[in-house]
Amino acid sequence: MIEREKEMKHIYLNLKRFDVPAELGGVNRIADVREWGSYIVKETQEELKKYKQDDVEFAIFFPEVHLFSAAAAKTEDSPIQIGCQGVFRNDVQPGGNFGAFTTGRPAAAMKAAGCEAVIIGHCEERNNLNGILAEAGCKDTKAVNRILNQEVKCAVSQGMKVLYCIGEKSEELEQWQEVLGEQLEIGLQDVDKSMVTIAYEPVWSIGPGKTPADKEYITKIARFVKEKTDGMDIVYGGGLKQDNAAMLASIPEIDGGLIALTRFQGEIGYYPEEYLEIISLYMNK
Numbered sequence: 001m002i003e004r005e006k007e008m009k010h011i012y013l014n015l016k017r018f019d020v021p022a023e024l025g026g027v028n029r030i031a032d033v034r035e036w037g038s039y040i041v042k043e044t045q046e047e048l049k050k051y052k053q054d055d056v057e058f059a060i061f062f063p064e065v066h067l068f069s070a071a072a073a074k075t076e077d078s079p080i081q082i083g084c085q086g087v088f089r090n091d092v093q094p095g096g097n098f099g100a101f102t103t104g105r106p107a108a109a110m111k112a113a114g115c116e117a118v119i120i121g122h123c124e125e126r127n128n129l130n131g132i133l134a135e136a137g138c139k140d141t142k143a144v145n146r147i148l149n150q151e152v153k154c155a156v157s158q159g160m161k162v163l164y165c166i167g168e169k170s171e172e173l174e175q176w177q178e179v180l181g182e183q184l185e186i187g188l189q190d191v192d193k194s195m196v197t198i199a200y201e202p203v204w205s206i207g208p209g210k211t212p213a214d215k216e217y218i219t220k221i222a223r224f225v226k227e228k229t230d231g232m233d234i235v236y237g238g239g240l241k242q243d244n245a246a247m248l249a250s251i252p253e254i255d256g257g258l259i260a261l262t263r264f265q266g267e268i269g270y271y272p273e274e275y276l277e278i279i280s281l282y283m284n285k
Helices: 036-042 066-073 105-112 123-135 144-155 169-185 215-227 243-251 274-281
Strands: 008-012 056-060 080-084 117-120 160-168 197-200 235-236 255-261
Touching: 008 274, 036 056, 036 066, 036 169, 056 066, 056 117, 056 160, 066 080, 066 197, 117 144, 123 144, 123 160, 144 160, 144 169, 160 169, 169 215, 197 215, 215 235, 243 274, 255 274
Parallel strands: 008 056, 008 255, 056 080, 080 117, 117 160, 160 197, 197 235, 235 255
Antiparallel strands: none
């Protein structure tokens, strides 16, 4: 079995590109984009201190441009782990590649910027990689998982905690065991699994007009993942929200959740006070 803190919960926040101002087509109405990263940390870290660090950990995945201001805003006893949105599949090496990574995010650079965690394999990253491979005429369905495995290894080698996302699309529902099993087996091959938490994204149920995965289905997947990985922690990656927090908290096999948008109607977007409310509902505090 994977050795972990007993009953530790994991609450993740993926901020995607919620920093883009509303006047430019985005959803950011909370802060000037130059202060957005520090604003989010300052507006949440004090309230998060009320939770025992032995009970729950918090990681926030920022766009790269906001990493320095977010890290600088942390207090000495802040419970927030600063995270980035992916790393490149290769890294800086002494005597080797010293930094030729134009447009890339080598794990060493993210570590130097203050990152303690990283999200890898999110469905949006998987879709992008699949699109690139399709343009190149690649029909190897395992290629994306091999690339993600390289990313995971680079992150772990720099001491970063990894949230590794898996999930099946609507056309893969009948083969969900094969799809998820392959994502786990290849993506985590030769990886120190004590540094990794799994996020399950039911891609087929995410988005406007789609029916969310129910408790029975999520429980089935969580049990499958724990069986396949010898008990690794798994969080729900399909969106921890106010309306499903209590349900997800009632599933013993689920060890936390991934939050993104906090408001889905009206002025949609991410709002710190709503993020804190979701956590309160999930933790029942």
